[in-house]
């Protein structure tokens with residue numbers, strides 16, 4: 470991979486939602502989260518939603534939530550704009566997301582991914598996520614999702630930057 474500047478990572482603010490809707494549409498096309506869906510998600514996300522940006526704007530985000538079981542954090546969605554893909558941003562954002570969930574006392578991180586999305590699966594596997602074998606079909610026929618899960622190491626600890634499961638994590642301002 471070529472060497473590119475890393476993104477700055479921070480919590481999402483309401484004023485970021487239009488830029489996020491645009492990057493979602495660029496990354497996912499018609500399956501993207503719309504601006505009105507993002508408005509609904511904003512408050513319940515309670516500070517777990519991260520933005521990746523540079524001087525030219527917002528180019529990536531991960532929406533995260535605490536599960537019904539408070540020890541479980543969910544990565545509800547994650548995307549990097551095609552213009553910033555393949556620069557290591559996805560990996561940095563994922564690590565920072567895991568750290569953010571751990572800082573909020575979550576012990577397990579789970580997510581849903583399309584079995585055919587090999588790029589995303591590779592990203593998650595590299596971070597240590599395992600296929601749980603569970604499948605969810607609540608997106609409708611032919612739209613099943615695999616459930617991947619990461620057990621957080623109790624030794625990783627809280628940090629403002631540091632290591633998650635052995636990998637460097639960039640510092641994200643607390644919010």
Ligand SMILES: CC(C)(COP(=O)(O)OP(=O)(O)OC[C@H]1O[C@@H](n2cnc3c(N)ncnc32)[C@H](O)[C@@H]1OP(=O)(O)O)[C@@H](O)C(=O)NCCC(=O)NCCS
Pocket residue numbers: 470496497546547548549550553554555556557558559560561581582583586588589591592595
């Ligand atoms: C999945 C996604 C977030 C990855 O973001 P990214 O910033 O491009 O990822 P990175 O640059 O950190 O690369 C991570 C790994 O994926 C690989 N990768 C990324 N894009 C790739 C591509 N188009 N083809 C092959 N491999 C690719 C990288 O080589 C790297 O592999 P490595 O760790 O073995 O070196 C991004 O592709 C995306 O937003 N996709 C559309 C939305 C999506 O699918 N979201 C996930 C839904 S669950």
